[in-house]
Amino acid sequence: MIEAEQQIGTFQERFRRVQNEIGKVIVGNEDVIEGILIALLAGGHALLEGVPGLGKTKLVHTLADVLHLDFHRIQFTPDLMPADIIGTNVVHETADGDRYLDFQRGPIFAQIILADEINRATPKTQSALLEAMQENSVSVGNDTFALDQPFLVLATQNPLEMEGTYPLPEAQLDRFLFKLKLEFPSVDNLHDIIDRTTQVDAPQVSTVLGGDEILEMRATVRSVPIARPIQDYAIRLVLATHPEFEEAVDETRRYVRYGAGPRAVQALVLAGKIHALMDDRVHVSADDIRRVALPAMRHRVLLNFEGEADRVDPDTILQAILDNLPGPREN
Amino acid sequence: MSVRPSVTLLLRALQARVRSNALKQEIVDALLLTGAIGMLLAGWNATMPVSMGLAWAWLLPVLVMVAIRAALRMRMAFPLWKAARSADEGDALQDEMTSAYWFERHPEEGEWVDLHLSRAQETAAGLDPRRIVPSQRPERMGATAGCLVGALAFVLLPVPRVFEPMVDRLSDLAAELAQPESDDLVAELQETTDREDDEFEDPERQDRLMLPEPDEQESGGQNALEEQEQEGDSEAQPEDPEGSFMEAEEGDQGEQDGDPQEMQVDNPEELPESEGEQEPDPNESQQEGQGESTEESGQTLPAGEEVFLQQGGEEIEQMELGEEEVGHATREGGEELELELGELETLEVQLQRELLAAEELPEDPEAPEEEEEKEELVTKAEDSRIDFREVSRPDEAALQELLQSESVPWEYRQIVLAYFKALRERDNQKDEEEGRRP
Numbered sequence: 018m019i020e021a022e023q024q025i026g027t028f029q030e031r032f033r034r035v036q037n038e039i040g041k042v043i044v045g046n047e048d049v050i051e052g053i054l055i056a057l058l059a060g061g062h063a064l065l066e067g068v069p070g071l072g073k074t075k076l077v078h079t080l081a082d083v084l085h086l087d088f089h090r091i092q093f094t095p096d097l098m099p100a101d102i103i104g105t106n107v108v109h110e111t112a113d114g115d116r117y118l119d120f121q122r123g124p125i126f127a128q129i130i131l132a133d134e135i136n137r138a139t140p141k142t143q144s145a146l147l148e149a150m151q152e153n154s155v156s157v158g159n160d161t162f163a164l165d166q167p168f169l170v171l172a173t174q175n176p177l178e179m180e181g182t183y184p185l186p187e188a189q190l191d192r193f194l195f196k197l198k199l200e201f202p203s204v205d206n207l208h209d210i211i212d213r214t215t216q217v218d219a220p221q222v223s224t225v226l227g228g229d230e231i232l233e234m235r236a237t238v239r240s241v242p243i244a245r246p247i248q249d250y251a252i253r254l255v256l257a258t259h260p261e262f263e264e265a266v267d268e269t270r271r272y273v274r275y276g277a278g279p280r281a282v283q284a285l286v287l288a289g290k291i292h293a294l295m296d297d298r299v300h301v302s303a304d305d306i307r308r309v310a311l312p313a314m315r316h317r318v319l320l321n322f323e324g325e326a327d328r329v330d331p332d333t334i335l336q337a338i339l340d341n342l343p344g345p346r347e348n
Numbered sequence: 349m350s351v352r353p354s355v356t357l358l359l360r361a362l363q364a365r366v367r368s369n370a371l372k373q374e375i376v377d378a379l380l381l382t383g384a385i386g387m388l389l390a391g392w393n394a395t396m397p398v399s400m401g402l403a404w405a406w407l408l409p410v411l412v413m414v415a416i417r418a419a420l421r422m423r424m425a426f427p428l429w430k431a432a433r434s435a436d437e438g439d440a441l442q443d444e445m446t447s448a449y450w451f452e453r454h455p456e457e458g459e460w461v462d463l464h465l466s467r468a469q470e471t472a473a474g475l476d477p478r479r480i481v482p483s484q485r486p487e488r489m490g491a492t493a494g495c496l497v498g499a500l501a502f503v504l505l506p507v508p509r510v511f512e513p514m515v516d517r518l519s520d521l522a523a524e525l526a527q528p529e530s531d532d533l534v535a536e537l538q539e540t541t542d543r544e545d546d547e548f549e550d551p552e553r554q555d556r557l558m559l560p561e562p563d564e565q566e567s568g569g570q571n572a573l574e575e576q577e578q579e580g581d582s583e584a585q586p587e588d589p590e591g592s593f594m595e596a597e598e599g600d601q602g603e604q605d606g607d608p609q610e611m612q613v614d615n616p617e618e619l620p621e622s623e624g625e626q627e628p629d630p631n632e633s634q635q636e637g638q639g640e641s642t643e644e645s646g647q648t649l650p651a652g653e654e655v656f657l658q659q660g661g662e663e664i665e666q667m668e669l670g671e672e673e674v675g676h677a678t679r680e681g682g683e684e685l686e687l688e689l690g691e692l693e694t695l696e697v698q699l700q701r702e703l704l705a706a707e708e709l710p711e712d713p714e715a716p717e718e719e720e721e722k723e724e725l726v727t728k729a730e731d732s733r734i735d736f737r738e739v740s741r742p743d744e745a746a747l748q749e750l751l752q753s754e755s756v757p758w759e760y761r762q763i764v765l766a767y768f769k770a771l772r773e774r775d776n777q778k779d780e781e782e783g784r785r786p
Contacts, residue, residue, distance in 0.1 A: 245454070301443075344433075
């Protein structure tokens, strides 16, 4: 028990240390920072959505600086090819004149990947990330290359510019643990942003966490027990997004074509465990599940024609589910 | 693990407190129900006596049902799972008790589970069950107290039995109806009705009541028809029988001042000797009157009509007609009617009331003369302007008055109704016979 308590203490200390370090550069958006860290510690990936100028790319750059991890940035464009992400075999010629194929690793071979404006690339290129995000490996020809751990993909997309973009396919979206929305900063936050970026001394961050420590934190997260009633609540929460299940609410039956999948339950439980650890608890509560429900499921709910015609926000449907779904029940 | 009983102990303490609150509420509900029923029974007993057996027959099943319901609700009301949920929600424990209760029931090996249960033990030890589940005051206390006080008030205080006089009055009425006198009167009235029916069915009597034969009508048949029309006119005048009776009484008083009791004779035994001598034998005098009426006046009064007038309270007027218009024969027929009146004891009270009412009226010296003129006018068939069919039945008014009179007991009214019904049938039969006449 002492070791477990020490792990909890260490986890909290490291987590807050990263938060504070990122907070030196990024103003506001604490929920987004926390979400990115949760995604990192849960072994998932995050999709950042926001209008231009909100600091999405800056946030990921700062995270890469704080974490002692390899960082690559991929600017997604319509002419980007999968090989530009994964890598390609290049013909090399030796001094003897012999030629051979050598695999030139692409930018995917890093620990933190910034897929900037991921929806500007074609679905073919977007799908190049599928294996890497799910299997943490890359297959080229007959060779499979394992990616270094921890591996984190942070993708950004602009919700306003729809012309010339390719919405992410459902399979791609389901790979993201969280979909985080960056809100426009408040007046106070804007003052802070101006103060930090228009002066001579720009804020500097230091590396506070390495890859091994992150892997330890991931192990700590998975050690947290969860009681079956709480797990059942998370499952019922996901089932409530499916219109054909009895847990579905009226909004679900009206606007949803297909609900969240099993990866959503995994995301809810893992994220709930991280919230429990950060709250100095060794058990997961229903509130932990509720707190991560929106970022974990908003991109997994597919609207039907009526929902899209009415421009229904999936968050509205999820909030209705949270409000109407009964709490944990005896199993 | 030593930590597990602690959580269970807390949950059982919470369970006990919740059940205690529920038990108090059940007791209050039972008292409320008992008080309400008790007040109902006590109030019932205060107004009308209720036997204890009936009271317990109401109370016992209700009490048994309440006890069974309370036991079932206490048994099923609050499981430990709900206690854990209430602890978490009551003290914002973030589902710690819920999770710990589940891990107690489903043990898992692991350092983290032990740590979780250990922390849950510490949390449970620091919880106050009284704070999580405070002692609740049962609801509906005021209503319960009111019902119990009301029941006690009905039992202890001298509440007047408001319905008791009504019950006594009904009892007295029942006893009065059951008295022998009433039975005698009923039997007497019934006997009278039967006798009237017998007489009506008696062939000899019917011979006397029958209309004259066609040969007799040659001499007096036309007069008889005219007489009937005149009688119809005379009957048509008094819409109110009492009023017509009073007119006739006034006329009689003009002639019979010396002997007013003559009009009150219903029973021959009550007649003075002077009058009693005139009719020593009712049958004989009846036969004589019948013969004289045929011989002297040549007119025949329908006997049924006479009886009808007697029974409808119009016998006085008939007597007047007999004296003034029909002649001596009619007068003797009136004597015969008096004999028959004497037998109709059932209408004695009604007749006496009418006579007394007539006596109280002021006498008009000119009234007899006017009455004679009227009677003379209506007696002559050629002067009558009233259609025979428009003549109302005097017995209808008499019947209604008699039935509406409070002095006639309820049981008698059916007899009276039957009596008048028999009269009506007989009149109808007579009308049919007259209608077949040429």
